[in-house]
Amino acid sequence: MSTPQNKVRRTTGSERDEPRRRADAERSIAAIIAAAIDCFRQDPNVSLTAVAKAAGVSRVTLYAHFPSREALLDAVLEDSVQQADTALQAQRLDEGPADEAFSRLVRSGWNILERHAFLLLASEGVIAPARRRTHHKKVLARVERILVRGQEEGVFRTDLPLAWLVTTFYSLLHAAAAEADARHLKTKSVPDILDRTLSSILRPVPNS
Amino acid sequence: MSTPQNKVRRTTGSERDEPRRRADAERSIAAIIAAAIDCFRQDPNVSLTAVAKAAGVSRVTLYAHFPSREALLDAVLEDSVQQADTALQAQRLDEGPADEAFSRLVRSGWNILERHAFLLLASEGVIAPARRRTHHKKVLARVERILVRGQEEGVFRTDLPLAWLVTTFYSLLHAAAAEADARHLKTKSVPDILDRTLSSILRPVPNS
DNA sequence: CATAAGTTGAACACCACTGTTCAGGTTCAC
DNA sequence: GTGAACCTGAACAGTGGTGTTCAACTTATG
Numbered sequence: 389m390s391t392p393q394n395k396v397r398r399t400t401g402s403e404r405d406e407p408r409r410r411a412d413a414e415r416s417i418a419a420i421i422a423a424a425i426d427c428f429r430q431d432p433n434v435s436l437t438a439v440a441k442a443a444g445v446s447r448v449t450l451y452a453h454f455p456s457r458e459a460l461l462d463a464v465l466e467d468s469v470q471q472a473d474t475a476l477q478a479q480r481l482d483e484g485p486a487d488e489a490f491s492r493l494v495r496s497g498w499n500i501l502e503r504h505a506f507l508l509l510a511s512e513g514v515i516a517p518a519r520r521r522t523h524h525k526k527v528l529a530r531v532e533r534i535l536v537r538g539q540e541e542g543v544f545r546t547d548l549p550l551a552w553l554v555t556t557f558y559s560l561l562h563a564a565a566a567e568a569d570a571r572h573l574k575t576k577s578v579p580d581i582l583d584r585t586l587s588s589i590l591r592p593v594p595n596s
Numbered sequence: 597m598s599t600p601q602n603k604v605r606r607t608t609g610s611e612r613d614e615p616r617r618r619a620d621a622e623r624s625i626a627a628i629i630a631a632a633i634d635c636f637r638q639d640p641n642v643s644l645t646a647v648a649k650a651a652g653v654s655r656v657t658l659y660a661h662f663p664s665r666e667a668l669l670d671a672v673l674e675d676s677v678q679q680a681d682t683a684l685q686a687q688r689l690d691e692g693p694a695d696e697a698f699s700r701l702v703r704s705g706w707n708i709l710e711r712h713a714f715l716l717l718a719s720e721g722v723i724a725p726a727r728r729r730t731h732h733k734k735v736l737a738r739v740e741r742i743l744v745r746g747q748e749e750g751v752f753r754t755d756l757p758l759a760w761l762v763t764t765f766y767s768l769l770h771a772a773a774a775e776a777d778a779r780h781l782k783t784k785s786v787p788d789i790l791d792r793t794l795s796s797i798l799r800p801v802p803n804s
Numbered sequence: 805c806a807t808a809a810g811t812t813g814a815a816c817a818c819c820a821c822t823g824t825t826c827a828g829g830t831t832c833a834c
Numbered sequence: 835g836t837g838a839a840c841c842t843g844a845a846c847a848g849t850g851g852t853g854t855t856c857a858a859c860t861t862a863t864g
Contacts, residue, residue: 393844410861410862410863411859411861411862411863412861412862435850435851435852436851436852436853437851437852447853448854448855451852451853451854454850456853458853533840
């Protein structure tokens with residue numbers, strides 16, 4: 389029931405495993421994962437039938453690669469984490485003043501991070517909690533680390549729980565993405581708004 | 597398909613309508629709505645079967661009072677809005693400095709507001725958009741009004757879209773509630789944390 | 805080009821939820 | 835206490851997703 393099901397070893401792009409798949413299959417898998425990200429984003433309860441259709445692939449094909457909803461969601465999550473991690477690495481978050489690095493993170497990485505966090509949220513009750521935590525930590529840790537650094541440098545406040553600051557971060561990222569989705573906010577203006585909002589929260593309070 | 601279904605006129609508590617129900621029925625309805633709030637909170641996709649069980653009532657009884665999922669959710673929403681509205685009225689939000697009134701609102705009304713907003717969110721795709729907006733406005737307007745007042749008094753910032761501030765408000769309320777639910781935050785400490793976080797966001801920025 | 809890998813639509817059994825009906829039992833209200 | 839309102843369990847058909855099998859077709863790869 390909670391078997392990870394590693395039947396499919398995602399080699400989406402890099403082929404370093406033995407069970408070499410045909411270019412055919414590789415393409416299908418990529419299409420499915422891409423479609424799944426979109427679908428789960430719109431509705432965490434999409435049927436796999438819908439995902440298959442969105443991927444332009446037969447339902448049977450989907451099941452051939454991902455034996456269950458859990459397996460698919462797990463692969464999507466893995467892929468998403470990978471993307472996010474790569475994007476964040478290019479960010480050089482450990483260089484320069486923490487608050488500046490944080491601004492860089494928000495301005496250029498908000499959409500990636502939001503997508504990841506959202507998928508993680510959508511996996512609630514489908515993916516085993518332990519596995520979810522593993523995925524979560526990988527990306528969460530990056531944000532947490534820069535917050536801690538900022539606190540040590542004295543540019544971020546220390547009078548609120550660290551966990552709460554992280555939650556706030558993701559919460560507002562998601563809210564902004566939702567607003568942009570609903571056309572209440574221009575996507576172009578989101579980075580600036582987010583940066584200003586989060587800066588206000590993180591800045592040490594003058595009084596008190 | 598999108599018929600409002602006003603078969604049931606919720607009279608939960610106040611009996612001013614003609615179709616006087618037996619105390620019997622009144623009790624069932626109240627139990628169902630109460631259970632529904634809890635259930636929808638835990639999982640927006642609960643089966644009505646589960647709700648009925650949680651309410652200690654037969655499935656048939658539930659359907660007797662609420663002909664459809666939509667009808668139930670609507671009644672729950674109506675009830676929730678009523679509660680929130682009543683609670684907020686007792687708050688005297690229009691008196692005193694806006695920032696102080698806002699603190700009062702956050703500290704004593706966060707859980708009520710959060711619950712309402714969450715239910716509203718859960719009703720996405722089930723309740724007709726128009727009806728959702730009606731419900732939303734009723735509570736949202738209260739928050740919006742006090743924000744505007746604060747801006748006019750010069751104690752709240754004006755360099756961010758009003759809609760975004762409102763979104764931020766609800767977003768963080770929900771995040772805090774979720775954290776409290778998950779035992780990551782002590783319920784007792786939530787009001788303080790929320791107040792401090794939101795104050796930071798609303799305070800006019802010194803520079804720029 | 806020959807073969808194995810991959811895809812496909814159709815059909816299948818299975819399960820959970822939805823709404824509805826009905827006959828029989830409880831409980832309120834007058 | 836009598837009748838109407840109410841609740842109940844059981845059973846029903848209908849819907850929609852899940853996961854699997856199969857034979858036939860297509861495509862990559864050596």
